[in-house]
Amino acid sequence: MQGQSQQQAYDRGITIFSPDGRLYQVEYAREAVKRGTASVGIRAEDGVVLAADKRARSPLMEPASIEKLHKADDHVGVASAGHVADARQLIDFARRQAQVNRLRYGEAMGIETLTKTITDHIQQYTQIGGARPFGVALIVGGIENGEPRLFETDPSGTPYEWQALSIGSDRSDLRDYLEAEYEEGISTDEAVGLALDTLARTNDDGLTPEGVGVATITVDDEQYAEVSAEELEATLAERDLLASDDEDDESADADEE
Amino acid sequence: MQGQSQQQAYDRGITIFSPDGRLYQVEYAREAVKRGTASVGIRAEDGVVLAADKRARSPLMEPASIEKLHKADDHVGVASAGHVADARQLIDFARRQAQVNRLRYGEAMGIETLTKTITDHIQQYTQIGGARPFGVALIVGGIENGEPRLFETDPSGTPYEWQALSIGSDRSDLRDYLEAEYEEGISTDEAVGLALDTLARTNDDGLTPEGVGVATITVDDEQYAEVSAEELEATLAERDLLASDDEDDESADADEE
Amino acid sequence: MQGQSQQQAYDRGITIFSPDGRLYQVEYAREAVKRGTASVGIRAEDGVVLAADKRARSPLMEPASIEKLHKADDHVGVASAGHVADARQLIDFARRQAQVNRLRYGEAMGIETLTKTITDHIQQYTQIGGARPFGVALIVGGIENGEPRLFETDPSGTPYEWQALSIGSDRSDLRDYLEAEYEEGISTDEAVGLALDTLARTNDDGLTPEGVGVATITVDDEQYAEVSAEELEATLAERDLLASDDEDDESADADEE
């Protein structure tokens, strides 16, 4: 109780450190990420795979409008978890940066450079008062100099590169699974399967083609492409991940996905 | 009680997250939406239907001045629920955006693009301090490339696309009803009826032609059009929804509709 | 008591919602309106009538300096209730808007457009911090396209159109009276009588020609005109509303009228 009341004393804004050197508002923003449904990123030998749990809250909601996968540029995709409206801001920022890069230098922006431009933007919201941190994490994946690259941005504004990762709910479970199952050198197709296997672990009732989204960017064409519902259904059936029934989550309004 | 006092500690502004990653002020703004009377949106095969409960608080008040349905552009209508004055701000914003689009690109703005421009505007009020979130939700409906589209904006700044939805008071009841009764492929005329059936569920004494508003935008003419009081009366009578008497709600001043 | 302390927690500024989605500062501003003496507006067949209780606090005070009725433009009048100095700001704003409209478009500003310009201005003070809401309500009446129109603005920035209404002290009593006595199609002259009858209900000792103000704008000349003291005296006498003695209210300084 005392620990708690002490914690409260230092968590009212991003312009104060706690006595042990923590920024509580940034840590709480990470909780906002965990409130969102999971997204997964996997770097394959010949491409990058982004996948996201995008179950609708109602059968009347268009699954396509649940924004978890975003094309940032021809060769870059982004998967998000956490506060949806915040994610939109960062995606818009990323798209503008990528366009400016093409205009200014006449070439596609590197995945690492783009990621770090985003994290530097995020950092500003963790040091200067008058705003709150972004309550969202992003997986940024794409092809750079013919190589697949896969990055994470978190609410503190720290960039990390991964072979495979998950963000959002059940993060540590999914990460354990990925650490156990991921193997270097897997193909993009195998990575799509692994991504779906991973997401299935947060959905006891299985997955539906509409309830998940998968995108790939391969070394061959360097083009962001979303996997079609037909292909998804086939793959899910093949891996025995297909949900038996179309059930929707009865949860109340939520702005985290 | 403790939970409550903890909650209070993190709900004084939009620049702080709670320890569990929530933005209480955004959630409270959703309560402001629920305080407003209900609005309904339905996407039909050949058009979009917007409907709103607009009962007057006094027989001396002009029902036409209760703003729940708004024409945003020729081909776009908006139904609102929640804080009326906030809704006006967003509608004005939407109208200006639609006009700018016509001037700049010489064509009508897409429904999805318009919706996301609005939600990005809303998001700003949930991250930067010095203001409060918008206490209003909108249903944005219209025709885009010959297809009916129907979107929702909520106080967090998240856009969703729906086949049919309700916002405002009794939201979950009306949504259950819509989920049960809505069928893909219904005509605009049938959708008008379903919208009135849905609204009737929040009015124990039935509906009056002046107490509801209905607007349609059809694929045929791509024109926002409000259904006349005569037509409404006929439809209400036909569906046995007509109130037997013109009773007004004795509630005190309210700025949510 | 607990409810009260909870209420206090969310009522310190207009940038926070309460957990149930209310803006307490806007509601308190409505209380400021109720502290003001009553004003009445009635839409007649051939014009609009504005009337106000403007009793002086001392026999040495000039009744003419008690500002409750204002000419906003040739064809528009405004009656106010609440914080006098705030009312002056909004009237000045309305006058400038009306003048700009004449200069820019070469024609009189519509009553509805003018009202909504005012309410949008009021709304700004309910969402952006650093100021307080306007503690005043206005009745805006005038002729638009040959038709009498009558609107209300409240501290939330919501516009409403009325056939007849009262603002300020004893609002609900006077509204009940108006709902009972108002009839569509009454003449401007009859409406003047009804307005005085209504105001008399908040003055147990009757009315004096100096203690009330009445203005009309008729369809015929579209000119704001205040009824003379002689005419008022005659009408009051005729309706048996004339106070027997010139008593003044001994209340202390007040800035609400």
Place this chain on the structure above:
Amino acid sequence: MQGQSQQQAYDRGITIFSPDGRLYQVEYAREAVKRGTASVGIRAEDGVVLAADKRARSPLMEPASIEKLHKADDHVGVASAGHVADARQLIDFARRQAQVNRLRYGEAMGIETLTKTITDHIQQYTQIGGARPFGVALIVGGIENGEPRLFETDPSGTPYEWQALSIGSDRSDLRDYLEAEYEEGISTDEAVGLALDTLARTNDDGLTPEGVGVATITVDDEQYAEVSAEELEATLAERDLLASDDEDDESADADEE
């Protein structure tokens, strides 16, 4: 006690209303006015009289430096009560407005227009945060179109017109006296006497020519003129108001006069 603690909760700034719709900081500013020594204004048939209690706190202080009467323009005088330094700001503001009017329109500014320009300026300090209200009230008197006019400005920014009034300490006593003694149609000379009689009621030991100030603006010459010490001594002696001894108030530093 509870009432008191509740009151304290809403009185810390001018950007919050109390639950009953009051602006406590404006009411406290009125208390600052009452802490000042009294000033009196009387409108006579042929002029306006301003009078002020300007007792020095020490025999070594120059009575002429106690600023209670101010010439705002040739035809306008101002008497103040309350915070002296605040009064100086408003007088400077009034003088600049009067000069601008002469430059822009080539004629003297009307007394009512000038007063309302001042009160609108005062109102700004009661709605926008970051400052406090003016802790001063003014009596503005002068000749407009050949007519004597007499106005009051209070800390809320409300203008009132009076036949006769007092501001500052013992306000209600002096007002009662004025209500009893004032008669319409009195001459400027008689008004000077009545003003001194009124001020004498707040000075048990009588008045001294140095301890009071009296100014007149008559219809004849439309010129602000202060009554000389000799004339004052004569008038005081004549009315038996002359203090027997030159006693000074031993009070500590005060910035209200």
Place this chain on the structure above:
Amino acid sequence: MQGQSQQQAYDRGITIFSPDGRLYQVEYAREAVKRGTASVGIRAEDGVVLAADKRARSPLMEPASIEKLHKADDHVGVASAGHVADARQLIDFARRQAQVNRLRYGEAMGIETLTKTITDHIQQYTQIGGARPFGVALIVGGIENGEPRLFETDPSGTPYEWQALSIGSDRSDLRDYLEAEYEEGISTDEAVGLALDTLARTNDDGLTPEGVGVATITVDDEQYAEVSAEELEATLAERDLLASDDEDDESADADEE
């Protein structure tokens, strides 16, 4: 105790009045003045005398660096009491104003005008938030139109004219002494003696030539001139005010003089 806690509630900034209409921060700034050593000003028949207690806190400190007497312009001197660094700001302000006046109008600035320019500057710091009041009082003395003038500025921004006054520590004792001893028509030389007599009352061990400062501006040459140590020693000896020993005050660091 209750009074005290109530007082604390309203004394945290200059943008709030207390319920009895006081500005506590201005009153506390007056306490800062009282913490400073005394300064005295006397208006003589043919000049003005400023004198200040400027005892050093250590024998190693240069008495000349203790700033209590300042030349503001050729014909104007200022003596200060209170926060030294604040005094420097006001003196700089006064010097710039005097220079601007000479440049703009080609003549020396009047003493009264200069004083009121300073007090208006001080007032700003008592009404607008984001700063604190000046913790200093000034005695402004000089020759205007051949006449000696002597003014005081206090932290509220109120100007007063005096025949003789003291500011700083023991103010009321010294004022009593001045009221008893001052006589109109004394010469500048006599005023120097009276000033030293007055200052001696706050120094039980007598005065030293280095521990006091005296400046005069006479009608003859209208030039600010500081009295030399030799002259001071002679005068002090003559009046039997000379300290027997050079003792220094052991007090800790202080920024009030």
Place this chain on the structure above:
Amino acid sequence: MQGQSQQQAYDRGITIFSPDGRLYQVEYAREAVKRGTASVGIRAEDGVVLAADKRARSPLMEPASIEKLHKADDHVGVASAGHVADARQLIDFARRQAQVNRLRYGEAMGIETLTKTITDHIQQYTQIGGARPFGVALIVGGIENGEPRLFETDPSGTPYEWQALSIGSDRSDLRDYLEAEYEEGISTDEAVGLALDTLARTNDDGLTPEGVGVATITVDDEQYAEVSAEELEATLAERDLLASDDEDDESADADEE
């Protein structure tokens, strides 16, 4: 307990000193540095060595993306400890300063000048409100005029020059070790070994080539160069520091490295 509550009272922002003259927020920022993994800097006879503990939190994370060593300019390297995103801001700042120096003066920026430019930037965040201090310490090393130089920046904005130092976790242990083992005149190669020995003291299970980073700038080529994984593995094996197994730390998300 009391001490603690007193401490809390002065640690909410960088614009307040505690009664004993401390800036708690700066001290808490130092705690953020201690939360980061260790970095070491050693000045050798012929070069400078920077080394950092950069263990990955997961085997799937790319060690290369853990930013602890940074090239600021050809001849300058920086090792960081603490908040990663903050470090990135300072590194970017340093790079821009170094580039500007080259453009403006046509030569490489001195190490001391660069360090002090960084610390002056850091100081701004410890005096002006509206932001928090940087939660990071830097070791800045390079060659200036043919001499190796090694500096530290801390969150207070103080620059220090060292022969050898460590920042981050276990700082005092590692410093004791360096004080005992460091000898003036050691070669860069020996310094690499000493740096690894030092880092090994914070890793009970030994070091891996991927889990550490080492960079050198030698007097010979004045070029920042990172030591390759092969060389690191050889050196670690040679010194018997090689970890037996590739274990990863199971700690939760952290933004300090």
Place this chain on the structure above:
Amino acid sequence: MQGQSQQQAYDRGITIFSPDGRLYQVEYAREAVKRGTASVGIRAEDGVVLAADKRARSPLMEPASIEKLHKADDHVGVASAGHVADARQLIDFARRQAQVNRLRYGEAMGIETLTKTITDHIQQYTQIGGARPFGVALIVGGIENGEPRLFETDPSGTPYEWQALSIGSDRSDLRDYLEAEYEEGISTDEAVGLALDTLARTNDDGLTPEGVGVATITVDDEQYAEVSAEELEATLAERDLLASDDEDDESADADEE
């Protein structure tokens, strides 16, 4: 206890006075000065001596990087005590002012003028909110018109001139010693000895040549010059002040020197 809690109530910022007219934040900044190691300044017949205790916290730290003595211009030196990073800001400010003076007037800036420019800059941070006072004191010494001058700036922004003074830790002890030992007319060489004697009183174990810094500016060459380690060692040995062993202070990180 009560006194303490009252004190806390007024010490949270520089924009509020305490009831007894104190600025606690300025007083706390003085405590920050006392936390720094001592500096000494002595004015000799033919020059000025600045000396500082600059013991390193570790034998690995370069003593030269401990900034206590600074050359502000050819003819001006500054010794500091307190917050190092703050001192750097003021020194930079002083250097810029001195350079501007040379450019603008073609001559060296006077010591007194420079000091007062610094203190006026310091004062701004004690009156306007949004920042904290500078936690540093400076001794400014140099030659002006062929005369040695020696000034102090403190956190309140007050300038004082001294014959000899100390700032920082053990201030009052060292001052007592200086008051006892200082004699007017001593030579610069003797002053160096006295400065070392004084500093030795805060170092029980004696002084080392690296642990102290001494600078002189003589009337002859008007050039700031630091005394070499060899000369220091000789002088320390001669005066029997040399430490027997090179011990370092084990204190934790500190940003005051």
